[in-house]
Amino acid sequence: MNRDEKAKMINNVGYWWHSIDCGDGLVTPGFKTIDILNNEWKSIGINNLTGRTVLDIGAWDGYFSFKAEECGAKRVCALDHYVWSLDLEFGNKIRKDILEGRRVMPQEPIRMPSIWNPGMLPGKKGFDTAHTLRNSKVEQYVADFMKMDLVELGTWDVVFFLGVLYHLQNPLEGLKRLALITRELAVIETQGIYINSLEQKGLFEFYEADELNNDSSNWFAPNLLGLQKACRAAGFREVQVSSPYPPDGAAYAGNNLLPCRLTVHAYK
Template sequence: MDGAQPGLETPPAIGWFHSLTLPGGETTAGEKPAAVLAAEAEVVFGHGVAGKRVLDIGAWDGFFSFEAERRGAARVLATDHFCWSGDGWGTKAGFDYAHRRLGSRVTTLDIDVPRIGPETVGVHDVVLFLGVLYHVKDPFAALERAASVTADLLVVETATALDGLPWPVARYYRGRELNDDPTNFWAPNRRCLEGMTRDLGFTRIEMTGHPSTRPHWRRPDLYWKHNRVFMHAWR
C-alpha cells in the first residue's frame, strides 16, 4: 500500500504554477497563490461566460479554463505550447492531473501562439489571453492571432510600462530585466495596448488595474516602472 486513500489518485510530482483547489480538499502549492487567482478571476470573468464558447490561450495548469467551465461556459478549449511541451519550465502534467480530479470536460490542444487561427482552433465568443503578451517577441502579431479567433470579447492580462507617457509606446526588456525572466520581452503602455486592439477591430475597451498590485502611472517618478493590467475588448 502507498498510503493513498481508497478511490483517490496519488498526486504525481508536479511543478505547479497555479494553486488549485481540487475535490476532497486537496490543494496544489503553485507559484501563484489561490487568493491572487481568485481576485484575478473576479476581474477576468466580471462580464460572465455562462453559455459561451471560451478559448484559453496559454492555459498552463488550467485554473482559468476550469474556472470558465465552473462558471457555466458551454465549451472551453485550453491551449498552450510553451508551458506544455516548449521551452518553459512547466509541463502539461498539472493540467492533466487537475482535469482528471475535477472530472472536467475542457478540451485541449498543444499549439503555439503563431499557429492560432480560425482554421486551427475555431472562433470563440470569449478568448482569454492572460499572461502571454509580454512573453512573445512580436506582440502585435500575437494579439492579432488572438483577435482572429474572437467573435465578441477578448480578455488580455499583461505587464505594461511607461503608462505615464502621452504616446502609444512599448518598452523592450533585455535579458532578465523584467522579473529576472529571459522570456519577458515587451511591455506596452496602456495607450499602445488600446491602440493595437482598436486597430484589430475592437470598438469598446475597458482597462482594469491588477487587483494585487499598486499602479505607478500617476507618479511621474515611477511612470517607467512596469504595471499589470486587465483589458476587456469587445467587437
C-alpha cells in the first residue's frame, strides 16, 4: 500500500480517539493529541514489557495496546465493546445537537438504535485501520468486561484499565473482576477528585446524570485514598500512585473539590 492509500484509509475513519503513528509520517487525527498521549504514557510509567502478556481493557483505537506491543510484550489483547458498538460520527453529531439545544436528550442516549450497532461494530474501524497499517499482531476481544466469562478471558501479567473505572456503575465489582484476571500488575487510570482537607478520607464522588463532562456514562470518581482502599478491598496487595501527585492545580484549589486524573499501579 502506498502512502496515499494509507492516508485514505485513515481519512475513511469517521472519528479518531487516539493519535496513532501508522508509519510513512502518517498519524491518525485523534481527539487525544500526541502530546496528551505522551503525557499519559509517562504517567503510566512503564517502558519495558518484554516477555509479559498484556490485556488492554477499554482499548478503543488501541494506542495503549500498540504501545505495549512496541515495549516488547509477548502477547497483547485489546478488549472493548462499548464504543466499538457506536456509530461515533453520527453519535457526535447528535451530542452536538443536544448541547446546542436542537435536540432533547433521550433517556438512553448512548444505546439509541440509530447509533448503537453491536452487530457491525462501526466504532471499531479506527482500531482495525491502525492494526492493519501497523502490521500489528495485537489480538482483539469484543466483550463487556463486566459481564463476560472471566475463566474464558484467563489471567494476564499486566492489565491496563485506562479510563474505564469511572464508566462503571459498580466500580468495586469492576476492581474485583480486574484483580481476578491480573497476575502481577494492573495499571488503573481514572477520572478522580482531590480535596486537600479530606485527603485522609477514602472518597468517591457520584454523578447521577451527565454533570461530569456532559457525559451520562460517567458514574463515580474517587480520590487517591478511595481508589487505593477500593483496590485493596478488591484483592490487590499494594497500590502506588504513578501520576504526578498532588495533581496539577492542587496548590490553588484551597479546600475546594478539584477534578483531576489519577493513575495507580495496583500489585497482586
